[in-house]
Amino acid sequence: MWGFYFDQLMASLPLFYKGLGMTVAVSALSLVGGTIIGVMAGIFRANSGSFMSRLLSIYVDFMRGTPFLVQVFIIFFILPEVGLHLEAFEAAVFSLTLYSGAYICEIVSAAIQAVPPGQAEACRSLGHTWRQTMWLVILPQALRMALPSLVGQYVLLIKDSSIVSVIGVTDITRAGWLTVQRIPEGVMVFGLVGLMYFLVCFPLIQISNRLEKRYSTGELKL
Template identity: 40%
Template sequence: MGREEFLFLLTGLKWTVALSAVAFVCGCVAGLMVALLRTSGVAIVERLTAGYIAVFQGTPLLMQLFVVYYGLALIGIQMDAWAAVSVGLTLHASAFLGEIWRGSIEAVPRGQTEAAKALGLGYVSRMKDVVLPQAIRISLPATIGFLVQLIKGTSLASIVGFTELTRAGNIISNQIFQPLTVFGIVGALYFLMCCPLTIYGAHLERRFLTASR
């Protein structure tokens, strides 16, 4: 395990971070839309978004990536591995974040919404200025926890040929025949990414629990 191999692992790490960032940011935008539709009060819209969430929560992420990468090609939509994995992880993240934020929106005390209505605030102002700031605060620990899962989930991108950290480790392992050393380093790199986030999420959870007493 030399310098060149380690630099190749760092290149894979760079793509893991980039893929996680794209999927999380796009998933946040789409997840917010899902959460708002899920709490819209319109029965048909709520049922449709509930179905969307159920599909992505009830099927393996690996299968979802396969469907996006190979399934869309069958209907004439060609995407490279980077685009397909980004879309697949974004859809996956939007469903989970949408449900997390739906629960957070509903956890905001009803009196807050009723007070906003009494002040004559419209739906957009009510959500933007009253409900969402409190819901985001409530959801932060769970959101950070999901980000940790998403970072680890990017390892499945290797199955469609995208060279992120796990695939880079596999390539090097096949070249130098030292799988324990290579994947020990790969695991350490994942740990260095995820552990600080896990600690920060636990800190926020304790902080908000103390503040609510």
């Protein structure tokens, strides 16, 4: 019987490959969008006490304080009620981008605040503007410190992308649910699902470990 189920599972591999491509696409687009939002928001968030920092704290607290599943439902089911209609793929990327952006914002903000304040003071004494100080001196050091955490966050982003299957996105997880309806061997089917996620995430985990190790020794080479 297991041999029969295994043959059926192998016949379903095209669906899993499609799901793998969808997972990579959703994760990659959300990674880029979330990084852009997170870095820009983190710069302003680091300026504690400012109006922009307080405004961003509302965004960060909401995204981190509510389940990602609820956020997906709000974007996919509630936004159409106010005239904003998104397809399942668009809603998945949009929700995952906002969600990951909040976490990346906190990572970048903490890294910026970890840079010794004397460096900003030295830049001001040399006549540099705030923008020059941030982009040429503070941010490069902050991103260097934040790299291990950022890569770790990217791994979490890929795993969190499995939730978008609930709105009909045919990712790896949904491919597993569709397959298990025909092959009643959950261990075999979702073992393959777990293996595919592992193959995507493992290289990033290794990069994160390597960056963390080299950062702790004062290096940052890949």
